Amino acid sequence: xxxxxxxxxxxDVERIRADFPILSQRINGHPLAYLDNGASSQRPRAVIDxxxxxxxxxxxxxxxxxxxxxxxxxxxxxxxRERVRRFVNARSTREIIFTRGTTESINLxxxxxxxxxxxxxxxILITHLEHHANIVPWQLACExxxxxxxxxxxxxRGAVDAAELAGLISERTRLVAVAHxxxxxxxxxxxxxxxxxxxxxxxxxxxxxxxxxxxxxxxLQALDADFYAFSGHKVYGPDxxxxxYGREALLESMPPWQGGGDMILAVRFDGTTYNQLPFKxxxxxxxxxxxxxxxxALDYVSALGLERIAxxxxxxxxxxxxxxxxxxGLRIIGTARDKASLVxxxxxxxHPHDLGTIxxxxxxxxxxxxxxxxxxxxxxxxPATARASFAFYNTRAEIDRLAAAVExxxxxxx
Ligand code: PLP
Numbered sequence: 001x002x003x004x005x006x007x008x009x010x011x012d013v014e015r016i017r018a019d020f021p022i023l024s025q026r027i028n029g030h031p032l033a034y035l036d037n038g039a040s041s042q043r044p045r046a047v048i049d050x051x052x053x054x055x056x057x058x059x060x061x062x063x064x065x066x067x068x069x070x071x072x073x074x075x076x077x078x079x080x081r082e083r084v085r086r087f088v089n090a091r092s093t094r095e096i097i098f099t100r101g102t103t104e105s106i107n108l109x110x111x112x113x114x115x116x117x118x119x120x121x122x123x124i125l126i127t128h129l130e131h132h133a134n135i136v137p138w139q140l141a142c143e144x145x146x147x148x149x150x151x152x153x154x155x156x157r158g159a160v161d162a163a164e165l166a167g168l169i170s171e172r173t174r175l176v177a178v179a180h181x182x183x184x185x186x187x188x189x190x191x192x193x194x195x196x197x198x199x200x201x202x203x204x205x206x207x208x209x210x211x212x213x214x215x216x217x218x219x220l221q222a223l224d225a226d227f228y229a230f231s232g233h234k235v236y237g238p239d240x241x242x243x244x245y246g247r248e249a250l251l252e253s254m255p256p257w258q259g260g261g262d263m264i265l266a267v268r269f270d271g272t273t274y275n276q277l278p279f280k281x282x283x284x285x286x287x288x289x290x291x292x293x294x295x296x297a298l299d300y301v302s303a304l305g306l307e308r309i310a311x312x313x314x315x316x317x318x319x320x321x322x323x324x325x326x327x328x329g330l331r332i333i334g335t336a337r338d339k340a341s342l343v344x345x346x347x348x349x350x351h352p353h354d355l356g357t358i359x360x361x362x363x364x365x366x367x368x369x370x371x372x373x374x375x376x377x378x379x380x381x382x383p384a385t386a387r388a389s390f391a392f393y394n395t396r397a398e399i400d401r402l403a404a405a406v407e408x409x410x411x412x413x414x
Pocket of ligand 1: 038039100101102103104131133134179181182183208210211231372
């Protein structure tokens with residue numbers, strides 16, 4: 001077929017913006033330009049409405065009640081799980097565990113999968129660009145067990161070479177844990193290749209998908225990851241809800257992490273029988289309204305189409321890269337060939353925090369600091385960067401405002 005058929009129809013960004021009530025605000029007297037989507041993205045009215053409707057018409061505790069509201073809440077919660085399953089193309093809802101977010105998902109794997117399996121001298125392999133959520137849980141597991149954390153390098157562009165990473169896999173490697181997309185540099189990692197190489201050595205792989213789920217179409221069966229984690233609040237859904245996907249056979253083999261209600265079938269003082277998947281890993285009352293909101297968010301992004309989203313965000317990334325690179329004294333940190341929707345940068349003579357404050361005065365929200373990825377940022381010889389991260393509702397005009405504001409800040413400090 002012709003290339004034109006494969007090209008997704010462009011998004012109607014102005015119409016989409018109208019779906020996000022928060023975006024029409026003025027901040028410090030200026031229209032809000034929200035360019036901090038990597039930290040948390042905004043919610044469309046469909047998500048806000050779904051959560052409200054749940055609270056007004058369905059709320060009760062799940063899984064335990066015979067009364068109508070409890071049934072409704074259970075149905076809504078389990079329908080949300082099925083929605084997540086379809087979004088990531090998992091085989092079964094038994095593989096979808098609701099958590100508080102990516103951080104909790106990774107900690108669950110560290111506690112239930114890694115700690116019982118590793119011995120002193122075993123290895124966990126990560127990369128240099130990981131978010132602290134994909135570093136510290138492994139450091140804690142290493143401290144507790146005597147295992148060793150090994151770190152695959154990144155190059156001067158912020159890219160990870162799959163072959164180089166695979167070269168660090170040894171007989172003692174028990175898990176490879178890598179980001180799908182770097183939150184500090186924007187790098188898209190060659191996760192498919194990394195997974196294939198790790199599996200060839202019999203090593204399971206966890207993928208931190210916090211920054212990928214909002215931007216890339218996911219097919220976890222094709223990707224073949226063993227664990228995949230992401231957060232609701234970065235994918236246009238509520239905060240406090242996230243997902244751990246786990247391969248069913250691995251989840252079956254793991255002990256529960258937290259104990260309490262819902263994760264059991266029977267409790268006796270001489271022993272407890274755990275519930276089946278996925279409930280075995282969901283102790284206590286879950287974030288039911290959060291799951292409902294997350295499902296609405298996934299409906300929303302799926303209706304727009306991840307391919308169309310990726311195409312528009314790629315244009316934004318290219319435009320921002322071009323506009324910002326043209327600014328005298330500005331250095332982009334993270335220039336990998338394959339990047340997703342964010343630009344990290346430093347400006348000579350202007351501290352990133354000052355820049356963030358000056359931009360906020362003009363209604364432009366960016367993030368400054370180490371982005372919870374200190375090793376990645378320090379690899380480039382800087383303690384902090386400014387980061388503009390884009391969503392499908394951002395516009396070229398907002399990038400023009402960003403570039404103009406950075407230029408005037410540079411002039412102020414010259
Ligand atoms: N991993 C990456 C790559 C991230 O960008 C983030 C958040 O910024 C996290 C993990 C942690 O996500 P959460 O704070 O939602 O648990």
